[in-house]
Ligand code: SF4
């Protein structure tokens with residue numbers, strides 16, 4: 001059974017009073033859930049949050065499925081999102097994605113055997129000036145090359 | 158009151174009216190999918206486009222409030238072009254399912270396509286595949302590919318039933334209707350989502366593939382499923398009754414009805430009915446001419462009265478028949494027989510007062526209020542316990558029971574029949590064929606009654622509203638109404654007017670004349 005930490009529950013309670021409607025608080029609260037649930041939102045955690053916020057489950061599910069930032073499948077310890085939108089694509093983002101997958105021995109979108117990595121291709125992350133780039137969990141790594149990216153990922157603790 | 162000009166027609170509307178309602182009031186056609194008068198506005202289908210004078214861009218009529226002097230039109234080429242494109246966007250991912258789709262014939266997409274279709278398809282992309290034939294619970298089937306995401310069904314479960322089962326999941330052309338974790342949509346109002354779905358995305362398990370809708374005739378009636386008495390539309394043809402949908406009645410049911418009420422056609426169809434008068438008891442039944450059976454039964458009742466000093470007859474009534482019928486039965490006992498032994502059979506005492514806050518009531522009889530006021534005005538106050546006492550001490554010689562039209566809502570039926578069998582003779586009037594009645598151990602006449610579909614009359618609902626039932630057709634020729642039965646039993650009439658099977662709405666394709674020739 002998934003449950004938020006005490007601080008997590010505090011956070012949700014506070015968010016719920018922050019906006020005019022509870023519905024607006026679903027996004028920040030769901031992010032919190034994703035964080036505490038190892039990087040993804042499981043159906044179980046969605047049901048848990050809905051109950052905690054006293055809102056219909058479908059509200060939370062709708063938000064979770066609408067935004068790609070919520071992972072509906074388990075991810076590795078490091079969720080590597082490589083931008084392949086136009087600027088990054090022109091600067092080699094797509095080849096970089098392939099290379100990362102190859103080097104780390106992980107299939108795109110899947111979790112690596114050691115559960116360390118999930119690599120996914122994403123759209124523009126708003127850092128086009130420093131293409132190609134990737135986001136690892138909450139951090140940006142910019143002005144990359146494939147080798148640089150692999151090195152960074154290997155060296156993560 | 159604001160005056161508005163719509164397609165050149167001047168009309169006056171109530172302040173605060175939505176432009177789309179004003180168009181309807183003016184009798185002007187306006188395309189729409191997401192708008193529903195019983196639901197909050199969504200404004201998502203973009204089909205109700207209008208041009209408003211002084212406004213450079215077109216607007217949606219369903220989310221625009223009229224203002225004094227507003228002039229709008231939806232018959233210009235500009236609007237038609239916009240609707241044409243709107244419709245075609247809806248059709249981009251819509252499958253070519255019409256031949257196998259249950260909605261065909263009453264589908265919003267088909268209707269609008271006739272007016273606004275492009276006829277030469279310009280899409281060369283693959284259509285997005287989605288889930289088909291998803292069971293959404295006991296009564297509803299979902300076909301996601303057909304859904305145009307109007308959100309009517311979602312708004313219904315969030316605003317009307319407040320059960321919130323349905324949602325729109327995912328995004329863009331992957332957006333899909335569904336329930337969280339595929340939980341079933343099993344509230345007692347789920348079938349309304351089928352009615353309001355403008356396309357074939359939500360269909361009824363009960364009705365699916367049983368008839369093409371253009372083979373059905375429909376008529377207005379009143380639901381007898383409970384004491385709310387929703388206004389309904391019954392769909393039928395020569396093969397029987399097939400479905401029931403709600404009709405708008407702002408005083409009683411608004412635009413909706415409950416799922417339980419959808420089933421009432423089942424006990425009207427001939428296979429569930431007592432087809433002819435019968436006489437006998439368990440293991441030995443004999444078919445009788447209806448008039449003869451009534452004469453005999455009446456004679457038996459009157460003999461029981463004549464031959465004794467105190468009343469040896471009793472009458473049991475339920476809230477299932479019309480006021481006129483109940484009155485005739487009560488008058489028969491009070492005036493003709495001089496007996497006040499009249500009893501109210503309450504089928505589900507614990508449920509009687511229940512109400513779900515929306516429509517459905519625990520009192521599953523359409524006319525309990527009518528019966529109670531009738532008994533009160535005649536000052537009949539006999540209690541059920543008195544009847545039990547009399548039956549147990551075998552004081553009752555002939556018992557007349559005006560039984561249920563829908564035996565399904567009488568959980569106590571078998572137990573009550575055991576009690577009734579303690580009378581020497583039983584006169585059982587009911588429209589339904591009840592297996593337990595065939596098992597009674599006392600001499601019994603079974604008299605077939607007409608159902609709500611086959612008679613005129615008045616029903617008094619839980620609010621005390623008198624509602625008029627209109628005869629639609631006759632299904633069981635031998636069946637009589639209680640007043641007809643009483644007329645013969647009391648000796649006033651010798652025979653009953655024999656009904657004729659009238660459910661003769663032929664299955665013909667009335668579009669044939671319209672399709673032209675080759
Ligand atoms: S299933 Fe029907 S009612 Fe529901 S959103 Fe789709 S088209 Fe509209």
Ligand code: SF4
Nearest residue numbers: 380382387414415418
């Ligand atoms: S609420 Fe009662 S009257 Fe209305 S549809 Fe349901 S059963 Fe029929």
Ligand code: FES
Nearest residue numbers: 083088125127128
């Ligand atoms: S295109 Fe990659 S960050 Fe904008």
Ligand code: FES
Nearest residue numbers: 191202203205219
């Ligand atoms: S009816 Fe107005 S936008 Fe759908």
